Amino acid sequence: MSDERYEEMLENLPGVREGIPFAVYFLFLSLLTVFLALIFKQHTYFYLAIIFFIFTLFTLFFFRDPDRTYELLKGEENFEEVLSPADGTILNISETFEPKYLQCQATRISIFMSIFDVHVNRSPLPGKIEYLHYNPGRFISAFKEKASIENEQISIGVIREHEGDSQKKILFTLIAGLIARRIVLWKRQSDQVKRGERVGMIRFGSRVDLYLPREAKVMVKKGQHVLAGRTVVAQWPNSICP
Numbered sequence: 001m002s003d004e005r006y007e008e009m010l011e012n013l014p015g016v017r018e019g020i021p022f023a024v025y026f027l028f029l030s031l032l033t034v035f036l037a038l039i040f041k042q043h044t045y046f047y048l049a050i051i052f053f054i055f056t057l058f059t060l061f062f063f064r065d066p067d068r069t070y071e072l073l074k075g076e077e078n079f080e081e082v083l084s085p086a087d088g089t090i091l092n093i094s095e096t097f098e099p100k101y102l103q104c105q106a107t108r109i110s111i112f113m114s115i116f117d118v119h120v121n122r123s124p125l126p127g128k129i130e131y132l133h134y135n136p137g138r139f140i141s142a143f144k145e146k147a148s149i150e151n152e153q154i155s156i157g158v159i160r161e162h163e164g165d166s167q168k169k170i171l172f173t174l175i176a177g178l179i180a181r182r183i184v185l186w187k188r189q190s191d192q193v194k195r196g197e198r199v200g201m202i203r204f205g206s207r208v209d210l211y212l213p214r215e216a217k218v219m220v221k222k223g224q225h226v227l228a229g230r231t232v233v234a235q236w237p238n239s240i241c242p
Contacts, residue, residue, distance in 0.1 A: 018184055018201065019063025026056040065120050068196055068229035082124045082216065082234040083196050084226040085172045086208035088113040093222055098211045101131045101157035101171045106211040107218060109233055111226060113208065119201045121208060122229040123158060123193040125170055125236070131157025132189040151207075152176040154183050156199065168236065171211040174202050196229035212236060 030052035037045030070083060091110040098106040113119055133155045153175040160168040174183050185200040193199060202208075210233065212218075217235040220226060226233060 018203070019059055022063070023056055023059045026052050026059060030056060062115065062119065064118060065198070066118065068122070068227065070196060070230045070232065080125070080168070080236050081232045082170065082210075082212065082236045083122065084111065084220075084228050084231040084233045085121050085124050085199075085210055086111045086113055086226070086228050087117040087119070088208070088226065090220050090222050090224045090226060091207070093218060093220075095214065096211075098171060100133060100155055102169055102211055102213070105214050106171075107214055107216055107234075109210045109212070109218065109220070111208045111210070113202065113206045118228065119203065119206070120198055120228060121172075121174055121200050121202070122196045123156075123199050124172060124195070124210060124233070125158055125160055125168065126193060126195040126197075127158045127160035127168070129156060129187055129189055129191045129193060129199075130159040130169075131155065131171070132185075152183065154185055154200070156185075156187075158193065170236075173209045173211075174200060175207040175209065176202060 030049050033045045033049040033052060037043070037049060070081075088111040091112040092108075093110075094108050096106060096108050098104065098108070135153050135155070153173050155171060155173045157169060157171045174185075176183055182203050183200065183206075184203070187193060187199045212234055213236070215236075218233065219235060220231070220233045
């Protein structure tokens, strides 16, 4: 099979390609323990085979990547809808100073992604990835407030430019959690992204913080479950941080 054909096959799979090695590994262990059970006639191997097969199914479930569409909310003429960058539960909505990219007071929407959520992250707005920063760190629970500062994370700043209009900037940060040990990014700095386009994922439980100008009208509340690329989390004005 040619490399081009192999790449095309991977792109057409219903899940994320990063999950393939995990699924193959657990499936191999499942088949191996079935073989050992047949050879040695021991029930323990059958039980292990069942466990490894369950891990295989869970891996396929975790790395699923469904297509997403959204419907724009009816808002004011000068407002634009901002989509959720992650599947998960709204952990907190707070006011804070964002020093890395926006460099102004901002509204932070924190989204906790459990191991049962889809872990593919998407761009809240169309535009260009102007800012990209990786920060190595710890792996404390994503529920804790200090996870936004101390944990391993990748920050993505997107700018949208309009003809005769103000520039629009947002920042969203992919944060590794207690179980998550790797952040996978599929985009590079200066890449153009569409609204709701896939940009990366965090493996096995994590958190995403979205930073918006204070003028943004938040459309979600704490405890609400949101979907990446589908749920409108805010209406964003044309104005930017001073």
